[in-house]
Amino acid sequence: MQIKQIFKRSLVGGLLVVLPLVVLTLVFRWVFFFITDLIQPFTDQLINRYQMPELLADLVVVGLIIVGCFVIGTVVSTKIGQWLHSRFDRSLSRLAPGYRLIKEIIGQFTGDPESSPFAKGEVVRVKLFGLDCPTTVTAITTARHDDGTVTIFMPTGPNPTSGNIYHMPGELVETIPGATVESMMRTIIACGAGSDKLFSSRAVVEPNG
Numbered sequence: 001m002q003i004k005q006i007f008k009r010s011l012v013g014g015l016l017v018v019l020p021l022v023v024l025t026l027v028f029r030w031v032f033f034f035i036t037d038l039i040q041p042f043t044d045q046l047i048n049r050y051q052m053p054e055l056l057a058d059l060v061v062v063g064l065i066i067v068g069c070f071v072i073g074t075v076v077s078t079k080i081g082q083w084l085h086s087r088f089d090r091s092l093s094r095l096a097p098g099y100r101l102i103k104e105i106i107g108q109f110t111g112d113p114e115s116s117p118f119a120k121g122e123v124v125r126v127k128l129f130g131l132d133c134p135t136t137v138t139a140i141t142t143a144r145h146d147d148g149t150v151t152i153f154m155p156t157g158p159n160p161t162s163g164n165i166y167h168m169p170g171e172l173v174e175t176i177p178g179a180t181v182e183s184m185m186r187t188i189i190a191c192g193a194g195s196d197k198l199f200s201s202r203a204v205v206e207p208n209g
Helices: 002-038 040-050 054-076 079-095 099-110 181-189 195-200
Strands: 123-126 137-144 150-155 163-168 173-175
Touching (some): 002 040, 040 054, 054 079, 123 150, 181 195
Antiparallel strands (some): 123 137, 150 163
């Protein structure tokens, strides 16, 4: 019996080491081929013109795209760049109505400080069923309103990008000082594991009125 338990424990321990590496490799492989398929026309131009190996051509194109993004980001951080960007946004929004929605969605997940609750939201504990119910949920504030209500996003585990939006009275929402959105998201992905550490990071919790 003891040998069986040792064998099972060793097998599970090995799987916990190997499986994440396998999954990471598969994800990296999928991302790599997805990107190389997108940039294939540019890669073909380099291969045909400079006789580059395909892998080197892929790396050169990706490098040029990264440099281009850096240059564009630097330009739009200037006043002239912001003016040009705003005009470009308005023009493209008229021509392609779905552009602004796509931009906002991307901003949410890339941590755009102007629009993403994942970048500036507060981690809160919410009495979703009222003051008299001891049950609470973990959430992120996405907006605070003049009437004292708070809009929250409650992620669902283990996929934190899906969830529900609630507009709650301020007295039902308690901020967790010291807790970061990243640490909160880890508890969501782990289906609640690590919540003890998340909540122990707070000082004296006061209701947000």
